[in-house]
Amino acid sequence: MKTRLFKIAKALGLFALSRRLTQGGLRILCYHGIWLGEGHYGNFLFMSPEKFAARMAFLARAGYPLLPLGEAVERLRAGSLPAGATAITIDDGWHGTYRHMLPALEAHRLPATVYVTTYCAEKQYPVFDLVVRYLLDRGAGQELDLAALGIAGAGRVRLDTPEARGAAGEAIMAHGREALDGAGCHAFGARLAAALGFDYDALVARRIFHLMSPAELADAVERGFDIQLHTHRHRTPLDDPEALAREIADNRARLEPIAKRRLHHFCYPSGVYERKIWPQLEALEIESATTIEQGINFADAPVLGLKRLLDGQDVELIEFEAELCGFIELTRRLRRPFRRSVGGTTAAEHAAG
Template sequence: MKKAVLLVILRVAKLAGLFGLARRLTARDLRILCYHGAALRDEHHFRPSLFMSKETFAARMDFLHRQGYPVITLDAAVDGLPQGDWPRGATVVTIDDGWFGTYRQMQPALGARGFPATLYIASYYFDRQTQVFNVAANYVLWRAGSQLLDLAQVAEALSGRYELADAGQRAAAWRCLDDFAETLENAEARQALFRRLCGVLGLDAGEIERERICAFMGIEEARELQASGIDIQLHSHRHRFPAESFEAARAEIEDNRRALAPVGNPALRHFCYPSGDYEAGQLAWLGRLGIASATTTDRGFTRAGDSPYELRRFLDSEEISSLEFEAEMSGFFELIRRGGYAI
């Protein structure tokens, strides 16, 4: 359905009182929101599905406060899951990955409204404190505008000339870079490649590094968030949850716990599947790993008695209008989904 048509339908539904009816019908269900990064400069224009402007995030939190949605901790939500023992309209705010923008832009909005949240940190780049190469390289290719990129100038092992104004060619250049970066031995080598790419494009890598664009927060910032009511939790170490064996999955979780231990949260018991990827056979592993809950990227509300290891969420983003957000929070979209219709 085209977005313009959808928005017209939503306006009519809201005026007809269907949002209010949906909220009453779904009041006993749990709403879990999912966010990722917050833009420090212009990242929400580069990748609006991943980065949100601080203004949009603040507006979302204002909406929850103004409309009286009680924002509760994930601990309280999971403890109440067997019987659905939550306030009416209970909402949990979750944030994935660990971007520096979460610390700089999202925490003030949450703190100003007294909202708790859960932050799932994938700890490899949290440890390394370099740019996240695959995202940062894509970002600078986008920033470069209409340049012609010769990859041979970036690294001897690369070749190909790409018109970066063309989205298809830009994506192809990024894939070449990312594939090559995966062959490098560590994050520091990938950071050196990132700096060479910036140099070829005429961009200031030092400025991007100082502003911490496309980079994760560090231990001290995570400690501040934990102290402020943002609960630091597990998202794997290398942003993957291997399905090939329990031992491989356990290594990811153990490395994640080890990296996050200095933050000071002794109860690292909640997990978010990286990219929402998991297999049914892995669910039985989570209890053995000391994990009490796991969130997915499947859209929907959580109901009493649902599995704590397949908690559904709504992935909010800069691409979603305020009216669509209201339709989701009210339960209007949820009731449509339960009727078997895709949105």
């Protein structure tokens, strides 16, 4: 139904009209990684190589000015953006980004920024939380003895439902955060895979859940990739200013020698942020920060809370066009007063009752 409505809107000229009405806004596209395994896994986290390549080909011919992120933010502040200005950002720095996204971008000479988290990139361990979720999902229907894996207070669990697998995953990931270092998480992943009957070494060898190595990052920079900040351990300590400063300092210490320049742009890990940390980010020389909130950024947008347009495997081209041209943005803005009105009426009715 949604796809059909978008096609009708486009045929009626509403996409072209929306593009003109929103031409002064900055569109920041958000991608994550490329799926290197069989079938597909994830939506906004991973895309197929073919879909990403097709998307970049579309962008190259769609007539939206593609700007480097730093220039785009500077021109947003100055009010000098070209009509329909767009920037491409990619989170985390996955190995699949290096293998497939970089060549697709190079093929069309498109600028892009990759926000790199550095602990697993430096250590070259697979990302533990994703390994856990993937193994549990692939082990659907099996029984898992969490106590035998060393998780205190846990027992046997049937992985029959998404809820059961999610709860088991939370218990395992909490154990990883509280009791294990990187090497310990890596060893635990091997034990979990064995318990579920999977070949962990084969998973590791394919680098499905690996980030780019420092050498790959250096090569990406040489080939024109803009790398920027995403914390060292992929976390935003909102209530611990010292820990937040350390996360960004550690991230900078690994990336700036590779980038060979000072880095000033930041992406909130998992989109977690609060406005209260903005003064600290400014003190840390952060000039822009992106969220995973959907939307186009206009002149009044806070540069430390920039919205993005999330693209993923399950997003059809017509929906991507609807976001890019501003049609969905305009429908969001039209709905907001109604939502406030409904919310206010409901609150008043509750108060009167």
